[in-house]
Amino acid sequence: MYQQLYDKLAPYGQTQLLRFFNQLNAMEQAHLAAQIQALDLPELDRLIREYVLQRKPITIPEDLKPAEFFPLHPVDADQAAWYERARARGEALLKEGKVSALTVAGGQGTRLGFDGPKGTYPIAPLSHKTLFQYFAESLLRAGEKYGHPLTWYIMTSVINNQATQEFFEKHDYFGMEPKRVVFFIQGTMPAVGYDGKLLLGAKDSLSLSPDGHGGTLLALRKSGCLDRMKAERVEYLSYFQVDNPLVSVVNPLLLGLHALEDSEMSAIMLSKTGPFEKLGNFCTSHGRLWIIEYSDLPEALATSRNADGSLCFVAGSPAIHVLNRSFIERLTADGQLSLPWHRADKKVPFVNEAGLLVKPEEPNAVKLESFIFDALPLAERTMILEADRREEFAPTKNQTGVDSVESCRQMLIARDARRLMAAGVKLPLTPEGDPAVQVEISPRAVLDDEDAAAYCRSRKLTEIKQDTYLE
Known part of the structure; x- marks a missing residue:
């Protein structure tokens, strides 16, 4: 051997x-x-020469332009009618069972000060439901609302796959049918030292790390998930990341526009709060849609403005997509996925020549990752829809501060308070107009504003005066 x-x-x-x-x-x-x-040593050797032994220069196309998108609110009667048609089409696709959900959940909760898969973190402000439970209950309600149960594909990692599956088993899949919760494991890439040598994480193991969310597409094929989707006549995947509980797990308007526009891969966009907000920028070059990372967009472009003072490059990506199953099949047809790789310099523990485990204090190696948004320029047709970040985007990346557990919970409370007030329920407010009490509505009972109105009518709910959990 x-x-x-x-x-x-x-x-x-x-x-x-x-x-x-x-x-x-x-x-x-x-x-x-x-x-x-x-x-795949020949391919690895190429990647090491291209990405590790040298830093591949970042090139920005000369013809780079801001991407066009469907606005949050229709601009005229014709567009309003198109939106209504699209919403009806999206609802029909859900009723016909043409849609499944896809969640990237390979990470750990380390940055949250939490020992376990990130999806097992208790995020709900009052009930303390975990991220996984929050999504599961949303999918259950969506299945009821649209008359067809949804299948949920969850990409785990080698590190957290067993713990994730055991968590679902322990909690009886949060009411979902076990056969409709499908786990598959993300691929890995070996860490490479700055000298081009692959590192050992232990004497009997390479130092391996997840290959990035771009690896989702190839993992779907290798795991047999694409074959299952085809057999079940699922045509569209609603893609979102595990750290964003505010997301619409299925969005009828997005699904419908995606289908009516014959898009192969579509995206939600958020209007950026400033030129340097840490969101990828939707751009076009040579008729193709690209996402340029916030750190790569030249300052002159990032700060450029239109005549009315608005940012030219205003469309930021929160990593919410719809993808055609057939598009993923085409991209992975030969068992490979030809997406570009991205270099990340990391502090990677390794076993040295003496057999001792070294934990470096400075970056010592490169991890290579692929990103799912790099599939956008490979699609024949794409589409972008603007969303309200208050309704769609509350990432949970840190314990406190920006994009944190604290900010996420505040946004969940604010969203549920808005739904209740839109349904005619009175809530105490602060002088700034924020809810003065904590409210939480179970996603098992309420999926959207329409559900909230029906919920309040059926319970004759007219006023909330204290912290309240509604289920």
Whole structure:
């Protein structure tokens, strides 16, 4: 076995991975051997030369322009009629079972000070429902509302897959049918030292990390999920990330516009709060839609303004998409996914030549990731719809401050308060107009404003004076 592995690694200068091979027992040898055999060494060698041993320059197309989008509110009667037609089409697709949900949930809750998969973090302000439960109940209500149960595809990682599945089993899948909760595992990429050498995370294991949310598409194929969707005649996937409980798990208007515009991949956009907000920028070049990362867009473009003073590049991406199943099938037809890679310099623990685990204090290696938004320019047709960030975007990335647990809970409370007030319920407000009490409506009972109005009518709810959880 050793010689076979050595012969595989030697042409690429990676035989250091076998440094401790003869010290390992049979099970450990088999574990390391399986990881090495799974490597696409010719491709890895190319990536190391292109992304690690040099920094690939960031090139901005000369013809880069702000992307066009459907506005939050229709601008005239014709567009209003188109929106109504689209909303009806989206609802029909849901009723026909043509839509499934797709959530990227491979991360841990480390930045939240939480030990476990991020989706198991208790986010709801009063009930303390976890992110996973919040989404599950939203999907259950959507299935009831539109007359067809939704299947939920959840991409986990090697690190958290077992814990995630055990969490769902422990909680009886939060009321969903187990067969409608489908887990699949994200691919991995080995960490590479600045010298181009693959790192060992342990004597019997490479240092592996998730390959980025772009890997979702290839993982869907390799796991058999695309085949299942085709057999069940699912045509569209509603994609969102696990850290954003405010998102509409299925959005009839977005789905309908996507279908009517013959789009292969569509996106929600938010109007940026300023030129340097940390959202990717929707742009076009040579007739294709691109997302340029906020750190890559030149300052002159980021700060450019229209005649009315508004930002030219105003469309920011919150990572909410609709994708055609057929588009994913086309992109992964040969078992590969030709998306560009992105370099991330990281502090990666590794086993040194003496067999000791080193935990560096400075970045020492490169992790390569692919991003799902890089599929946009590969689509024949795309579409963008503006959304209200108060209704769609409350990322939970930090414990406090911007994009935090605190801000997310505040936004959930504010959204539910708006729904109640729109339904005619009186709430105490602060002088700034914010709710002076905490309110939370179970997503199992209320999916949208229409649901909220019906809920309040049926319960003759007219006023809330104190912190209240409604279910």
